[in-house]
Amino acid sequence: MLGHFKRKKKAMPAISTASLPDIVFILLFFFMVATRMRETEIKVKSNLPKATEMEKLEKKDLLSYIYIGAPADGYQKEFGSAPRLQLNDRLATPEDVIDFVATEKAKMRPELQNAIIIAIKCDKEADLGILSDVKIELRKANALKVTYITLKENKKNR
Amino acid sequence: MADIAFLLLVFFLVTTEIDIDEGINVALPPWSDVPPPPVELNDKNTLTVLINSRNQLLVEEELDDVDNLRKRTIEFLSNNGQNPELSNSPQEAVVSFKGDVGTSYDTYIQVYNELRGAYNDLRNDLTRKKTNGRVARFSDLDRATRDSILIEEIKFALPIRLSEAEPTKLGK
Numbered sequence: 390m391l392g393h394f395k396r397k398k399k400a401m402p403a404i405s406t407a408s409l410p411d412i413v414f415i416l417l418f419f420f421m422v423a424t425r426m427r428e429t430e431i432k433v434k435s436n437l438p439k440a441t442e443m444e445k446l447e448k449k450d451l452l453s454y455i456y457i458g459a460p461a462d463g464y465q466k467e468f469g470s471a472p473r474l475q476l477n478d479r480l481a482t483p484e485d486v487i488d489f490v491a492t493e494k495a496k497m498r499p500e501l502q503n504a505i506i507i508a509i510k511c512d513k514e515a516d517l518g519i520l521s522d523v524k525i526e527l528r529k530a531n532a533l534k535v536t537y538i539t540l541k542e543n544k545k546n547r
Numbered sequence: 548m549a550d551i552a553f554l555l556l557v558f559f560l561v562t563t564e565i566d567i568d569e570g571i572n573v574a575l576p577p578w579s580d581v582p583p584p585p586v587e588l589n590d591k592n593t594l595t596v597l598i599n600s601r602n603q604l605l606v607e608e609e610l611d612d613v614d615n616l617r618k619r620t621i622e623f624l625s626n627n628g629q630n631p632e633l634s635n636s637p638q639e640a641v642v643s644f645k646g647d648v649g650t651s652y653d654t655y656i657q658v659y660n661e662l663r664g665a666y667n668d669l670r671n672d673l674t675r676k677k678t679n680g681r682v683a684r685f686s687d688l689d690r691a692t693r694d695s696i697l698i699e700e701i702k703f704a705l706p707i708r709l710s711e712a713e714p715t716k717l718g719k
Contacts (some may be wrong), residue, residue, distance in 0.1 A: 406549070413556055417555050419557060420563065423565060424559065424563035425564065425566055426562060427563060430625075438656040440657070444686065445568060457652075489554075508570060511652045516648060516718070517648065517649070518648030518716075519711050520652060521646075521713060527575060533574055536572045537656060538567055542565065
């Protein structure tokens with residue numbers, strides 16, 4: 390009697406994959422739009438600190454990046470573990486900053502050269518010593534607009 | 548089809564990076580070979596913030612915590628002569644800030660963030676008051692239109708006088 394009401398086990402229908410290319414293409418387009426090409430390999434650690442008082446950087450063409458931090462794991466044998474700075478694709482010393490600023494300015498349109506903004510991506514663990522050396526060189530190079538790139542922190546309730 | 552798209556997707560994932568396009572702006576003072584003359588500042592108009600190489604914070608010669616810093620700075624700036632130990636007016640008040648070569652960048656940014664945050668909070672308050680709540684944040688004021696006068700007014704009323712000295716060299 391009970392047997393009559395037992396249902397036949399049905400196989401699950403396969404999920405249609407016809408729309409898979411569409412989904413992947415959407416993802417692809419998202420990444421194409423939202424990212425930019427890696428221009429340089431970053432050889433120093435750059436674990437950015439968190440902050441709340443950042444402003445949006447509107448003019449991307451004015452930005453030049455300086456990376457500061459201890460050399461990444463693969464490079465520690467060669468360069469030691471003290472914090473270093475990276476300009477373009479090589480590790481440098483603070484003395485090289487003046488030349489770096491000059492070449493970055495030369496790449497820009499003449500009317501924009503004085504508006505150059507140096508974006509500093511500095512590792513959390515780096516110390517103030519190297520940052521201060523870099524800032525002195527930037528002042529000598531007359532690149533006075535600086536921005537510390539930081540990640541967004543959710544506002545604490547104070 | 549999906550395979551090709553996946554291949555392209557992986558290619559883009561590997562070769563690109565997402566831009567972080569937010570940062571804390573600072574204006575550095577111009578370089579001069581002669582050291583700047585020591586500025587005579589009325590002591591009560593200066594808030595001294597020091598960080599040592601062990602990332603400890605000293606505010607007005609007392610050990611303090613980063614979490615209190617914003618509140619203290621706001622109190623100091625918006626005092627307007629009420630408390631005789633704090634600043635006379637925001638125009639005269641200076642926040643003087645100094646680290647050490649051994650201070651970690653993380654601490655430095657946190658402290659700098661709080662000091663800037665104090666100024667920003669005050670500017671936001673004033674913005675709300677002046678616009679009767681129409682605009683909530685100073686940075687939301689529209690530079691191009693009628694707000695431009697208001698921006699100058701607020702900048703004049705609450706100038707950011709945040710001075711940063713060369714770090715001390717005790718940490719190394």
